[in-house]
Amino acid sequence: MLTELSIRDFAIIDQISITFHEGLTVLTGETGAGKSIIIDAVQLLAGGRGSVEFVRHGSKKAEIEGLFILEGKNHPIYQVGKNFGIEISDDQVVLERTITANGKSICRVNSKLVTLGILREFGKTLIDIHSQHETQSLMDPESHLELLDLYDPEAMKQTKTEYSDLYDRLGTLKARYKDLSENEQEMAHRLDLLEFQLKELEQANLEPNEDEVLEEERSSLANFEKIYTALQDAYNALYGEQKGLEWVNSARNALDMSSDYDAFIKEKSEEISNHYYALEELTYSLRNYSESQHYNPERLNEVEARLNEINRLKKKYGPTVNDILDYMAKIEEEIEEITNKDSHLAKLADQIEEVEKDAYLEAQQLHDIRVKNAKALEAEIKNELKDLYLEKATFSISFQHITDNDLEVNQREKLHKNGFDKIRFLISTNAGEPLKDLHKVASGGELSRIMLALKKIFAKHQGVTSVIFDEVDTGVSGRVAQAIAEKIYQLSSSSQVLCITHLPQVAAMADTHKLIEKAESNNRTSTKVEELTSKEQVVELSRMITGTQLTETAKEHAKELLELAVTFKSIN
Missing domain, CATH: 3.40.50.300 (P-loop containing nucleotide triphosphate hydrolases)
Incomplete structure (x- = not known):
């Protein structure tokens, strides 16, 4: 609270x-x-x-x-x-x-x-x-489905999530079908652009992670003198008379002479021996790597030129070489799709039909849950309105009637982001009067009481803080x-x-x-x-x-x- x-x-x-x-x-x-x-x-x-x-x-x-x-x-x-x-x-x-x-x-x-x-x-x-403004929203039938779904959101949570995923996928497929099937001239221009881009990328002959490898090589070539000096200084500090390895060896020999007399000395003698051999191996590695170093200004120029070319492509196609290669794969797919448009349109049509059927099945489950919730909500609202001196009031949630024939013919048009349901809140405040839309019969005071009844019910079901x-x-x-x-x-x-x-x-x-x-x-x-x-x-x-x-x-x-x-x- x-x-x-x-x-x-x-x-x-x-x-x-x-x-x-x-x-x-x-x-x-x-x-x-x-x-x-x-x-x-x-x-x-x-x-x-x-x-x-x-x-x-x-x-x-x-x-x-x-x-x-x-x-x-x-x-x-x-x-x-x-x-x-x-x-x-x-x-x-x-x-x-x-x-x-x-x-x-x-x-x-x-x-x-x-x-x-x-x-x-x-x-x-x-x-x-x-607020009073929210009470007025009761007049808008577009808000009624949202209010009904608030009654028991947990009951429809999973189904609603699955339907939303299918509906979004359906929208993506329909948009792709429309793009492929409409505007031949625009599609031809698109194909020319993609083919030009693909040719440019193929000529670049990029390798995965090439930019990272070249950046590392450029750093090494550009800083050759610092690297070579560091290797030589480290090697000279370790190897030779009166240098690091010799002193470590002296310490090892000193402990080794008394290792048979004291357990601690024996343990430390073994430890320093291990360190000595590790340092010796390290020293040889420094020497070998140092001898492999050669200053190559021509290679540095080649790397710089290659990186400049890659950076030019990055400005057009992606922030990294891997991103550029991903883009290249996508345009190859799109070129193939446009070139073989008819077969892809047929495949998309099949996918749309399949996804649409699945989406309708989920929408039907949403509908069934809503019908069940609507009956329970109608009964609760009737009791609440009775307490609010609208004892003669009849409240009903009306679902738009959709026949099976309509669904077979117009299934696509019937689905929307919340399923295929369209509902209206209907009320009759006096005995013998027919049910009508709220805005046609309810006064300001009656609307306030209806919304209060809804709030009391929703607060109980949702655990509002x-x-x-x-x-x-x-x-x-x-x-x-x-x-x-x-x-x-x-x-x-x-x-x-x-x-x-x-x-x-x-x-x-x-x-x-x-x-x-x-x-x-x-x-x-x-x-x-x-x-x-x-x-x-x-x-x-x-x-x-x-x-x-x-x-x-x-x-x-x-x-x-x-x-x-x-x-x-x-x-x-």
Whole structure:
């Protein structure tokens, strides 16, 4: 869960540090106090899109840092860390995001610099932010398949991976078939280019690792004098009268004379003898290698010329000789493919048909899993909506009907990156009314309740670490507001929940209540966060009920809300 959040020079926030706890934390305050700005900061911490507009006026950079405490070693974040080579120790993850005034974004995970994409991978595993904008995404049928797949991702993980591999391979084969079958003139130009390149590379007569061998030879030839001198000096230091070998031999003889009288001397005598013979062999090797050295300026010129030719080819075909040879093998294959285009097109067509059949089989398995999940999800959503006073609502997941004949004729067109399924969420909110698309029948308040039901279900199935709600209770009141409050609290029993709200019913359910206020100092506006005591919470709830003017009735109502919340918590 998110335990510490530090924000500096972000929008109207000068500097704040907020401690969060388990359960439900509610953030309230006047409009414009900075509640949503805090959520914006968390969203950036999770890899959201940044902007220089977030940097506080007059500051060089905005900084956000969040500490997450993990529960158990089975959290998926450990696998994410392993994938990107980031160590996670002490069950803690620290995400950092800096946005400079000139627009640069700097991301860190556990103090290690990462890309924004990597930060996003960590963020989506730790934080699930739900805003009014996300509620509106329910209106788009294109998002419905993704939502269904979130219901039980483990059940379809392997099948989805296998399908994705086949789909990517299918796309590659189709692209190659298209390249070969279309644009004869372009293909002829391509063949001319490849034949020219192949001829140039064949004439070069390259050998594997030739550049490395020549570089080593050039170094030896260019530094002949230094090498020869080093060999001679080393040899002369070891061989001859009063030189190294002679002194080692003297030491060996001295020990050998007394080796029969002392075990230690005998052991060391044998050791020094071994070293002596090894040095002697080394000395002869130095002498022989030195005698084999001959300065050859002509060979040096040949090597230089050959390396110049290889470097010229490297600029065109690859960074190393081995890379150039790999490229040469590829263009030989492509030339053969273009020259014998018809036979290759027939072979590609067979491969496409085979891979497409395999892909369809995997897509069918995905479909079967989705149908099973859809039925379970429909039943769960119906129960959740009943608790949210949509007891007459009927929710259904509709799969696009595809006949067997359609699949035989149009199989290619039916497959997409997620299989062949196209689904729509349908709902009827009143008894006797037909099922229709969400955007045709659902109001803002109904959409909020549907999304809340989905979030509660998905959080249970996915083990989400922290769920954040940003004013998703807009457009509801009365008993519906109370039902939403109860549902949000129930969700907090399995995940940490942070909730920005204007509803006193939701605020009363809080395990921790934080008040966001604006303050002015030195003609600058800033945001401050204060954790409320029980008495202060009564005052804040009263303000939320009546507005700025507090009345005794409002305070009594606030106390009653808190008492009802305590009663509800005790039985849930």
